[in-house]
Amino acid sequence: MNDALVLEGVTKRFGQFTAVDDFGLRLPAGQVLGFLGPNGAGKTTTIRMVMSIIYPDAGRIEVLGHPRASEVKDRIGYLPEERGLYRKMTVQETLTYFGRLKGLRGPVLRERIDEGLERIGLRDWRNKRVEALSKGMSQKLQFISAVLHRPELVILDEPFSGLDPLNVDLLERLLAELRQAGSTVVFSTHQMNQAERMCDRIVLINRGRKVIEGTVNEVRGRFATRIVVLDGDGALDALAHLDGVTNARITAGHARLELADHVDPTAVLEHALRMTRVVRFEVQRPDLQEVFVKLVGGDGAAGGAEPHPPPS
Amino acid sequence: MDKILAVARREFLATVRTKAFVLSVVLMPGIIVGAMLGGGLLQKQSAREEIPLRRLAVLDHSGAVLSDLSERIAAHNAERPNQPFELEAAVPETPVEELARRVRDGTLYAYLVLSEDAVSGNGGGTLARKDDSLQVGRGLEDMIHEAVTAARLREAGLDPERIVQVQSRPIPIRELDGRTGQPVASERFARMMTPFAFMFLLFMGTFGIGQGLLTTLIEEKGSRVIEVLLSAVSPMQLLTGKIVGMVAVGCLLVSVWGGVGFASAQKYHVAELVTGYRLLMALLYFLPGFLLLSSLLAAIGSACNELKEAQSMVFPLSLITIVPMIFWYYIAEHPQSPFSVALSYVPPVTPMVMVLRICADPYTPLWQLASTLALLWVSVFAAMWVAGKVFRVGVLMYGKPPTLTELARWVRYS
Numbered sequence: 029m030n031d032a033l034v035l036e037g038v039t040k041r042f043g044q045f046t047a048v049d050d051f052g053l054r055l056p057a058g059q060v061l062g063f064l065g066p067n068g069a070g071k072t073t074t075i076r077m078v079m080s081i082i083y084p085d086a087g088r089i090e091v092l093g094h095p096r097a098s099e100v101k102d103r104i105g106y107l108p109e110e111r112g113l114y115r116k117m118t119v120q121e122t123l124t125y126f127g128r129l130k131g132l133r134g135p136v137l138r139e140r141i142d143e144g145l146e147r148i149g150l151r152d153w154r155n156k157r158v159e160a161l162s163k164g165m166s167q168k169l170q171f172i173s174a175v176l177h178r179p180e181l182v183i184l185d186e187p188f189s190g191l192d193p194l195n196v197d198l199l200e201r202l203l204a205e206l207r208q209a210g211s212t213v214v215f216s217t218h219q220m221n222q223a224e225r226m227c228d229r230i231v232l233i234n235r236g237r238k239v240i241e242g243t244v245n246e247v248r249g250r251f252a253t254r255i256v257v258l259d260g261d262g263a264l265d266a267l268a269h270l271d272g273v274t275n276a277r278i279t280a281g282h283a284r285l286e287l288a289d290h291v292d293p294t295a296v297l298e299h300a301l302r303m304t305r306v307v308r309f310e311v312q313r314p315d316l317q318e319v320f321v322k323l324v325g326g327d328g329a330a331g332g333a334e335p336h337p338p339p340s
Numbered sequence: 341m342d343k344i345l346a347v348a349r350r351e352f353l354a355t356v357r358t359k360a361f362v363l364s365v366v367l368m369p370g371i372i373v374g375a376m377l378g379g380g381l382l383q384k385q386s387a388r389e390e391i392p393l394r395r396l397a398v399l400d401h402s403g404a405v406l407s408d409l410s411e412r413i414a415a416h417n418a419e420r421p422n423q424p425f426e427l428e429a430a431v432p433e434t435p436v437e438e439l440a441r442r443v444r445d446g447t448l449y450a451y452l453v454l455s456e457d458a459v460s461g462n463g464g465g466t467l468a469r470k471d472d473s474l475q476v477g478r479g480l481e482d483m484i485h486e487a488v489t490a491a492r493l494r495e496a497g498l499d500p501e502r503i504v505q506v507q508s509r510p511i512p513i514r515e516l517d518g519r520t521g522q523p524v525a526s527e528r529f530a531r532m533m534t535p536f537a538f539m540f541l542l543f544m545g546t547f548g549i550g551q552g553l554l555t556t557l558i559e560e561k562g563s564r565v566i567e568v569l570l571s572a573v574s575p576m577q578l579l580t581g582k583i584v585g586m587v588a589v590g591c592l593l594v595s596v597w598g599g600v601g602f603a604s605a606q607k608y609h610v611a612e613l614v615t616g617y618r619l620l621m622a623l624l625y626f627l628p629g630f631l632l633l634s635s636l637l638a639a640i641g642s643a644c645n646e647l648k649e650a651q652s653m654v655f656p657l658s659l660i661t662i663v664p665m666i667f668w669y670y671i672a673e674h675p676q677s678p679f680s681v682a683l684s685y686v687p688p689v690t691p692m693v694m695v696l697r698i699c700a701d702p703y704t705p706l707w708q709l710a711s712t713l714a715l716l717w718v719s720v721f722a723a724m725w726v727a728g729k730v731f732r733v734g735v736l737m738y739g740k741p742p743t744l745t746e747l748a749r750w751v752r753y754s
Contacts (some may be wrong), residue, residue, distance in 0.1 A: 051531065076567075079565060079570075079571050081570050081736065082736065097571075101571065101572055104570075106567075108564065108567040112560070112566070113565060114563070114565060117354075125346065125350055129343055129347070129569070129572035130572050131342070131343075173568075177683055178454060268363040
């Protein structure tokens with residue numbers, strides 16, 4: 029019962045279009061989940077269902093042990109994909125209002141506001157109207173207003189989109205702090221390297237269906253495709269014809285080979301040593317970017333729950 | 341509850357702090373008072389205006405009016421020395437074309453031709469003036485009528501002065517308020533206008549609300565704040581908060597203007613125009629009136645993405661509210677006519693019509709008060725129910741605004 033978020037068989041249709049199809053997920057409390065998928069995959073719809081802004085047609089959702097997020101709204105922080113603030117309100121008023129809506133009052137609220145503004149470097153802007161802020165500033169302001177009440181569960185829809193590298197860095201640190209403080213964090217992104225760097229678990233969704241779920245290592249490991257990178261002095265072309273090499277990219281002095289499941293990378297090394305002097309040898313697992321491209325890339329036919337077999 | 345109040349507070353402040361609102365609060369009474377004072381001032385100003393001597397040539401074929409007329413002209417000149425006339429008796433042979441030419445070249449202001457039988461029979465006269473001033477024309481005509489009447493009286497062997505004396509002193513009638521037995525201090529005109537003022541108050545109040553509610557809702561949808569709000573409060577809480585905030589705005593508007601009205605009624609000793617009973621009735625009808633309007637507007641606003649769309653959807657509603665504005669005089673004069681009674685049972689305008697009728701006729705039957713209020717409250721709850729349904733779906737809908745059939749479907753299925 030220590031799951032912050034449970035989804036089972038969640039389905040949502042808009043007319044003829046099935047936006048989310050039989051989606052399931054289990055996220056232990058205190059972990060960071062990266063919610064990956066191409067545009068239009070159903071990420072935002074799923075998040076909105078979790079937030080009980082819209083309701084699923086079928087399936088079960090459990091948020092912090094409750095069947096509906098609306099029952100635990102004050103324990104959740106939410107940053108929607110579509111960013112919006114009241115343009116005519118000042119920074120201070122905005123935070124006060126959203127804080128109140130989340131149940132914060134009086135001196136605690138004031139303290140949190142001071143703290144939050146300090147953290148994102150907007151102290152001097154507190155009495156300025158929101159319309160005077162830059163895009164990055166208002167995005168940071170929104171983030172702070174979403175976590176002002178120290179929520180147990182933070183759900184962020186594309187929190188990094190549109191931020192410059194400095195602010196991305198700041199936001200990553202803020203998220204890490206949240207995690208350290210014990211919050212469960214879910215964020216959607218299509219920045220694979222970011223997910224790899226920050227997440228305990230990832231789930232990949234495409235065309236409304238879950239494609240893969242697990243810890244970052246599990247997901248990478250599930251892809252039997254192993255990659256061997258090899259630098260050598262002589263001609264390496266012959267390696268392409270080795271048994272079990274499914275894909276090869278060979279240039280002068282460099283080979284990048286994808287191996288089938290049954291092949292032992294050391295056999296490849298032995299073979300190469302017989303041909304030439306090897307300067308570098310490395311067995312790589314595919315990074316999330318490659319997994320992503322492989323699973324959803326191109327034809328978009330990758331709607332299945334199982335990863336495709338490596339191309340042969 | 342706390343959250344509803346937080347929403348209401350923001351809605352209230354967001355509306356009240358706009359320049360448009362402050363302007364309308366201050367300007368509206370300002371414009372009304374200004375129009376009234378300004379009219380009076382202009383009138384005084386026009387009385388003081390210096391007008392050079394105007395010559396009036398009279399061609400009196402009857403020969404009996406001229407002396408009476410010149411007496412009246414003299415009296416006028418004594419009363420208004422800054423706007424004098426000068427009478428010129430034209431010899432009977434003077435051709436009218438000659439007089440007309442002199443009016444054209446400016447040496448005459450006007451000429452008057454009286455027919456031979458103007459006094460003795462049915463004959464009349466012709467008055468040709470250089471300008472079209474309504475007031476001057478009336479003044480001259482009055483003087484001519486009086487002169488002819490005096491001439492006729494004399495011809496009948498009566499003393500015109502005596503007759504005028506008898507006629508010009510009607511018996512003084514003191515008016516008492518039939519209910520209180522107190523003397524009525526106010527003028528008839530003021531009394532006639534008061535019901536209208538009460539209704540106008542309500543009209544402006546709803547106007548203020550409408551603008552505020554629509555603009556904040558459209559802004560929230562446009563900037564997508566709505567989703568953040570919905571992550572913190574339920575749609576019903578949000579809707580309720582908005583309505584509460586807007587009703588507060590309406591009450592503020594009405595109490596500011598009502599207070600100004602009450603204070604000025606006290607100051608000018610016409611307190612009976614703004615009585616406790618009238619204020620109480622106004623309040624009883626304003627509250628459900630505002631609630632009804634706010635919920636309808638919230639439903640409309642939530643379904644639209646642009647102010648323009650919203651305004652075109654609000655148009656039928658504003659059209660209905662204009663009906664009592666157009667017929668207010670008839671309703672005030674005939675508060676018990678079938679038309680007035682029937683219009684009292686059209687919920688969006690019930691408050692306006694009823695306030696108008698109650699002010700015009702304090703004896704509006706109790707059963708009508710009870711039934712209109714009941715109907716009003718029933719429609720308030722119906723509107724809130726519908727608004728709740730539409731709001732839930734509408735606030736997250738983007739794209740083209742829904743048609744009425746689509747709206748009906750939202751209500752049925754949500």
